[in-house]
Amino acid sequence: MSFLFCARAERQAGAFHSNVFNYVRVFMYDLFVALSFVAVLEGLFLFLAPALWKRLATQLLDLPLAQLRLSGMFVLGVGLLVLWWLRH
Numbered sequence: 294m295s296f297l298f299c300a301r302a303e304r305q306a307g308a309f310h311s312n313v314f315n316y317v318r319v320f321m322y323d324l325f326v327a328l329s330f331v332a333v334l335e336g337l338f339l340f341l342a343p344a345l346w347k348r349l350a351t352q353l354l355d356l357p358l359a360q361l362r363l364s365g366m367f368v369l370g371v372g373l374l375v376l377w378w379l380r381h
Contacts, residue, residue, distance in 0.1 A: 339346050353361070 356364075
């Protein structure tokens, strides 16, 4: 009887590792898709309006660190909310 219990525990552990592997695989795929999308948008913006991009980058250098951090936190929050909305 203990042999059956051990076999069942091994099957459950294998299923757990399989599920974890699938979640990691999906996460990595989504991460690479997102990074590719960011690269496409950045490249498109630089290609279409390099002078505007340069001017905006110069203006960012003049902003105080607290304002940059707050802006980054806002964009991060919006991005996380959109990801949550897309997944649920």
